[in-house]
Amino acid sequence: MAKAKESVFFCQSCGFESAKWLGQCPSCHEWNTMTEEPVFLKKNSNSGASGGVSRGRVQPVSLDLVEIDEEDRISSEIEELDRVLGGGIVKGSLVLVGGDPGIGKSTLLLQLCRNVSEKGHSVLYVSGEESAKQIKLRAMRIGEFKGDLSLLCDTDLDSIAEIIEKNKPEIVIVDSIQTMVNSMVSASAGSVSQVRESTGVLLRLAKVLGITIFIVGHVTKEGAVAGPKVLEHMVDTVLYFEGDIRGSYRLLRAVKNRFGSTDEIGVFEMHANGLGQVINPSEYMLSGREAKTSGNVVTCTIEGTRPLLIEIQALVCDSNFGYAKRQATGTDLNRLNLLLAVLEKRVGLRLSASDAYVNIAGGLKVNEPSMDLGIVMAVVSSFKNIPVNENTVAFGEVGLSGEVRAVSMCDRRINEAKKLGFSTVIIPAANHKSAEGIKGIEIIEVKTAEDVINIM
Numbered sequence: 001m002a003k004a005k006e007s008v009f010f011c012q013s014c015g016f017e018s019a020k021w022l023g024q025c026p027s028c029h030e031w032n033t034m035t036e037e038p039v040f041l042k043k044n045s046n047s048g049a050s051g052g053v054s055r056g057r058v059q060p061v062s063l064d065l066v067e068i069d070e071e072d073r074i075s076s077e078i079e080e081l082d083r084v085l086g087g088g089i090v091k092g093s094l095v096l097v098g099g100d101p102g103i104g105k106s107t108l109l110l111q112l113c114r115n116v117s118e119k120g121h122s123v124l125y126v127s128g129e130e131s132a133k134q135i136k137l138r139a140m141r142i143g144e145f146k147g148d149l150s151l152l153c154d155t156d157l158d159s160i161a162e163i164i165e166k167n168k169p170e171i172v173i174v175d176s177i178q179t180m181v182n183s184m185v186s187a188s189a190g191s192v193s194q195v196r197e198s199t200g201v202l203l204r205l206a207k208v209l210g211i212t213i214f215i216v217g218h219v220t221k222e223g224a225v226a227g228p229k230v231l232e233h234m235v236d237t238v239l240y241f242e243g244d245i246r247g248s249y250r251l252l253r254a255v256k257n258r259f260g261s262t263d264e265i266g267v268f269e270m271h272a273n274g275l276g277q278v279i280n281p282s283e284y285m286l287s288g289r290e291a292k293t294s295g296n297v298v299t300c301t302i303e304g305t306r307p308l309l310i311e312i313q314a315l316v317c318d319s320n321f322g323y324a325k326r327q328a329t330g331t332d333l334n335r336l337n338l339l340l341a342v343l344e345k346r347v348g349l350r351l352s353a354s355d356a357y358v359n360i361a362g363g364l365k366v367n368e369p370s371m372d373l374g375i376v377m378a379v380v381s382s383f384k385n386i387p388v389n390e391n392t393v394a395f396g397e398v399g400l401s402g403e404v405r406a407v408s409m410c411d412r413r414i415n416e417a418k419k420l421g422f423s424t425v426i427i428p429a430a431n432h433k434s435a436e437g438i439k440g441i442e443i444i445e446v447k448t449a450e451d452v453i454n455i456m
């Protein structure tokens with residue numbers, strides 16, 4: 001008789017399960033992420049969290065009888081966060097906040113705790129990473145806490161679940177899921193099975209008790225602990241904190257949201273006293289711009305539903321080696337190569353003997369096709385060493401035959417440029433209709449990449 005399997009292999013990055021060890025995960029194609037974990041659940045815990053939590057207490061209800069009232073959302077009093085959540089914190093939802101260590105997840109959630117507890121909501125902050133003293137120190141940096149905020153420094157999920165069931169706080173923060181230990185699972189903390197099972201327990205708690213639980217998940221590259229990708233499918237909302245840890249701004253992006261639109265972003269800035277909101281991101285992204293140098297072009301992308309003005313910088317110089325070096329920071333290198341090929345073939349610029357570097361100022365990562373025109377202008381400007389008029393914004397997709405194609409939400413982009421005091425916008429001729437009727441800013445329509453270069 002075959003022996004029952006005692007362990008399986010999990011990919012720490014995406015949670016893929018395999019009976020044998022593999023060098024590369026067939027699902028997410030990451031290397032060296034498979035680790036062995038015991039498969040069985042311990043049977044010793046009968047009062048334990050995942051078994052105990054109100055299993056069997058839920059009864060079926062008729063759809064007609066389900067009531068929805070608008071007050072099911074609580075405002076976090078942080079406008080940028082509310083927008084990303086789809087208009088506030090939804091009661092009974094499970095929200096995953098992912099991001100690199102040190103990016104500001106704990107800080108943002110502690111600020112949220114302060115705001116909602118001040119309004120009289122009961123909040124429980126569970127930390128498996130920091131001591132109560134450390135949290136207090138952080139809280140003192142953030143400011144005054146007027147409301148009642150309970151702290152629980154523990155990693156034992158059974159007792160945490162018991163406390164949540166007993167006290168029924170309206171909002172619970174679990175910081176972080178990778179430190180939680182569920183006694184039903186024999187694998188160590190941070191393993192795929194442990195992280196999944198612990199989230200399962202929290203999911204049941206949120207749904208049965210109707211409380212909102214925020215789970216913090218660190219993104220890890222080494223694969224030592226399971227990343228938040230493993231639980232994206234289990235939770236209602238997934239928010240990711242992005243940005244350069246050394247830079248001061250942070251982007252909060254909704255990747256999945258059962259209660260609102262995805263692709264919304266919130267922009268924050270790390271101060272000495274916590275995270276501050278950036279209400280006008282375009283202005284922020286363009287601050288410190290060196291307008292009169294060649295190779296700098298302002299373009300407008302759309303993040304969620306919001307237009308965002310950003311600066312594209314290009315540096316084109318003679319290549320010292322046999323082959324030209326190309327580098328893209330903050331945007332797609334393949335796209336850059338393609339645009340350079342279009343310029344070479346359709347416009348006749350001899351770029352093959354030049355190195356080309358393109359950078360999105362501010363450390364932002366953008367991959368929208370509407371940036372093409374800006375990249376093309378920046379490259380040409382640097383190549384010919386003629387600065388682009390500093391009061392110009394340009395956007396449009398560039399096709400393989402050098403044609404400039406229409407972009408979405410053209411009117412919003414133009415209005416954003418106008419709002420920030422730009423005098424001219426260069427837009428695709430195909431967007432003619434959406435630009436009609438916009439006054440107070442000069443609108444230049446272009447059909448091909450060559451047109452733009454002639455204008456320059």
Ligand code: TYD
Nearest residue numbers: 101102103104105106107141271272273274
């Ligand atoms: P933190 O919220 O602990 O990150 P995470 O929980 O995502 O790991 O943020 C840590 C960083 O933020 C840390 O490097 C210090 C910095 N910070 C400030 O600059 N100002 C502040 O007021 C606070 C609380 C943190």
Ligand code: MG
Nearest residue numbers: 105106129175
């Ligand atoms: Mg933290």
